Amino acid sequence: MNTAHTEFDIALVRNDFPILDTEVNGRPLIYLDNGATAQKPQSVIDVIDRYYSEQNANIHRGVHQLSQLATQAYENARETIQHFLGARHSYEVLFTKGTTDGINLVASSWGRQNLNPGDEVIISTMEHHSNIVPWQMICEEKGAILKVIPIHDSGELDMAAFDSLLSDRTKMVATVHVSNSLGTINPVDEIICKAHSAGALVLLDGAQSVPHMRVNVTALDVDFYTFSGHKIFGPTGVGVLYGKEDLLNAMPPYQGGGDMIEKVTFEKTTYNTLPHKFEAGTPNIVGGIGLAAAIDYVSQFDPSSLAAHEQDLLDYATATLSEVPGVRIIGTAEKKASVISFVVDGLHPFDVGTLLDQQGIAVRTGHHCTQPLMDRYGIPGTIRASFAIYNNRSDVDVFVAALGKAVDMLA
Ligand code: PMP
Secondary structure, X not given: OOOOOOOOOHHHHHHOOHHHHOEEOOEEOEEOEOOOOOOOOHHHHHHHHHHHHHHOOOOOOOOOHHHHHHHHHHHHHHHHHHHHHOOOOHHHEEEEOOHHHHHHHHHHHHHHHXXXXXXXXXXXXOOOHHHOHHHHHHHHHHOOEXXXXXXXXXXXXXXXXXXXXXXXXXXXXXXXXXXXXXXXXXXXHHHHHHHHHOOOEEEEEOOOOOOOOOOOHHHHOOOEEEEEHHHHXXXXXXXXXXXXXXXXXXOOOOOOOOOOEXXXXXXXXXXXXXXXXXXXXXXXXXXXXXXXXXXXXXXXXXHHHHHHHHHHHHHHHHHHHXXXXXXXXXXXXXXXXXXXXXXXXXXXXXXXXXXXXXXXXXXXXXXXXXXXXXXXXXXXXXXXXXXXXXXXXXXXXXXXXXXXXXXXXXX
């Protein structure tokens, strides 16, 4: 178990993550691929281990003690997430497989019921494929139209263009809260306010925001908010869709099967109440419990100390990276999370990434599942360093020195 931290102390935090002691290619691991997935603290690993060693049973079904213990732990996890997100009710928190699954749930269930020919759905140029393709699929099926908010070169949304796209035909605005490729923090308060004034709903893709900031869905007044457990120090294969009670109640089930029913006959099936109506089949029980442990882990820190730490890393990395010859940062928004994408003149991102890996540094290279965004910048991809709670300035120094070497070798 980790010891509880009374204040943010990076050395203690690093001790909580056993994988940071690993060597890669004979070098100490420098993990800067947190945007893809974050590492897990010992407390999360222990909870998963304990669940399988002492509590494993299926939930919501058995009268036996283990089943009741597992059910209790899973439903407690839902409440932990409810409080973390500031949701009014725990049944507004649906467990999913992750962000992708949450968006598909809304596009399929809400979209199939509510979109009609000529209706419009607005997304943005900087969406992850998981917030593009599900909307394309449902728009195609229902004869609805997908509109795209353009961005400025800085990687900020063109809000004037957003204003002109919004109309009484707009039924849904689905945007990313924090861009995984650019780090841009979008003005979601303004988006939600304007969309609601036009009579549209808002879905926020929170995959990259929950790891970097505290989000309160009630204060935001957002209609749907989705994120993945694995990017916030929890397990893979589990995530959350928050939805407002009245919207979720009005939506048809997404998938049919066990647990989501009230009564089944061959003639007619009636459905369970929230949240079970949207949770068919045996869920990722340990995933939900592990995600709550991850949330407990981050919740022990003062959010403003975490934000200051990440801002410091972002500022320091931006300044030192900019000194490497040929480096061009993609995404220079005024408000950014600790994510830096860049290209190096004349070099392919994969080649740079491979040389960095040989020096023990994990960064992401490629289009980051945002191909239309890469097209917007006229590049095949970027090299992306994304920071988390356990990264420090020394990681940045080692990374930038290794990048300098890689650039020299490839030049
Ligand atoms: N949206 C954003 C902004 C992301 O960064 C990601 C993951 N890279 C996703 C959606 C998809 O998340 P998942 O693969 O966990 O469903």
